[in-house]
Amino acid sequence: MHGEYKVPGGKLVVVDLDVVDGVLANFRLAGDFFLEPDDAIDLINAAVNGLPASADATTIAAAVREALPEDAQLLGFAPESVATAIRRSLTSAADWRDFDWQIIHSRAVSPRLHLALDEVLTTEVGLGHRGPTLRIWEWDESAVVIGSFQSLKNEVDLEQARAHGFDVVRRISGGGAMLMEKGSIITYSLYVPAELVQGMTFAESYAYLDDWVLIALQGLGIAATYKPLNDITSPSGKIGGAAQKRLGSGGVLHHVTMSYDMDGELMARVLRIGREKLSDKGTTSAAKRVDPLRSQTGLERSEIIDAMKATFISLTGAVPGEITEAEYARAEELVAEKFATAAWLNRVP
Known part of the structure; x- marks a missing residue:
């Protein structure tokens, strides 16, 4: 073997x-x-x-x-x-180059449709109906995205979120709340078969699936590193965080949000980030923990994304792909059935 x-x-x-x-x-x-x-x-x-x-x-x-x-x-x-x-x-685990990869970078859609697409495309990869895929998100509005197991009232000031134009949605993966301000973040999802991370611990799979983006950021002159369990960071501060969900179909979802630009005061008003969460971070301010990509590179958001895509292609041989009409249709159904419902948003009140 x-x-x-x-x-x-x-x-x-x-x-x-x-x-x-x-x-x-x-x-x-x-x-x-x-x-x-x-x-x-x-x-x-x-x-x-x-x-x-x-x-x-x-x-x-x-x-x-x-x-x-x-x-x-x-x-x-x-x-x-x-x-x-x-x-x-x-366990006969696979390697990145064992698959035919696609990169999807398509039209801007709503936060709820993004979350539904994550579930649909992960399921499709697990079932073998599509190959492993990298999808880069574009947003048509800003949102607060909370983790699957977070308390809505403990994590978000709903009045402030509404006042500043943020939709509030819940994703299928765990982890913490993210302030997703349109045009100020870079978010992507990897949809992979379980064979790619076979034999790894849960923590190892985070590092393994983040490695390509670290290479991309390092190529831009950022001393980016992985910090367990799910942070991408640099000597200047945290850049972003990852979350995962494994579905019964055999698909693994690994999605990452990185800060391109940020308004620390706005984040502090909308998110309820308690002292306990910050206690092991050595700071009393969540905003001071983050150093966005714009300040570290001076590049436009689109330039950073282009560099990321070029790195991914060089490592995997990926080709451009698209979301099918059937996948969009199923995602729209999931929005109506799940992601837009009060029951899902309030599953942990």
């Missing part, structure tokens, strides 16, 4: 192995990482051989770490990276 894992922000880890009578055998580690001392690779190989094929990533990583000498230096990877590559080999 063969498995590969590109460590986000790091190096490629490659494993080859056999499974004999339920245990790992003939294990060989390779990659473009750095490892000292030189014979530490033999110690890692020996530690993995003989482990049960059913061992989870935590068990494998612990065995690798235990086998390493105290002075071992692992650069560009970690014991957890080896474990992830092994689990991906055992």
Whole structure:
């Protein structure tokens, strides 16, 4: 069996192995990482051989770490990276280039239709009715988008939201509330089959699916990094955040909102961001946590999006795509049935 894992922000880890009578055998580690001392690779190989094929990533990583000498230096990877590559080999996980990707960057639509399209397109990818897709959103109005499990009254000042022209909607993924001011954000969704993140922990899948946009931002001169669990950040401040939802069809939704420009005072008026949420951030102001892409690059929003698309194409071979009329129609039905209803918005009052 063969498995590969590109460590986000790091190096490629490659494993080859056999499974004999339920245990790992003939294990060989390779990659473009750095490892000292030189014979530490033999110690890692020996530690993995003989482990049960059913061992989870935590068990494998612990065995690798235990086998390493105290002075071992692992650069560009970690014991957890080896474990992830092994689990991906055992589950026949796929790689980005194993799929025919599409990029959709179509007309501006309402916030509710965007959320419905996320559910429709994720379902379609999971069922195999469309290939993996990157969709970049364009907005026809501003909105506050709250997470699936957030309390509406605790997160949003509805009176202020209405006064400033923000629709208030609830998405299917978890995470926190986002102030989506038209023209001031960059939002995109990835719709992928579960095979792409097979063998990864939930946290690893966030980093893995964010890696391409970090490469794009770094190409623009931004020292962008991934901060667990779901933030994209830089030395100047937070850039954006991600959220995921896994559907029964086998599709995985990973969507990200990044701040292009922002009005910190407006955000503070519309969102109820409590002291507890900020307590581990080292600041008393949510606005001070964020440093938008406009101030970091001086580029137009469209220029940043073009750079993102170019990077994604270079990494995946993606081609332009479109949302079908049937997909739009199903999304409109979901708006009426779900996303525009008071029952959905108030599912957590």
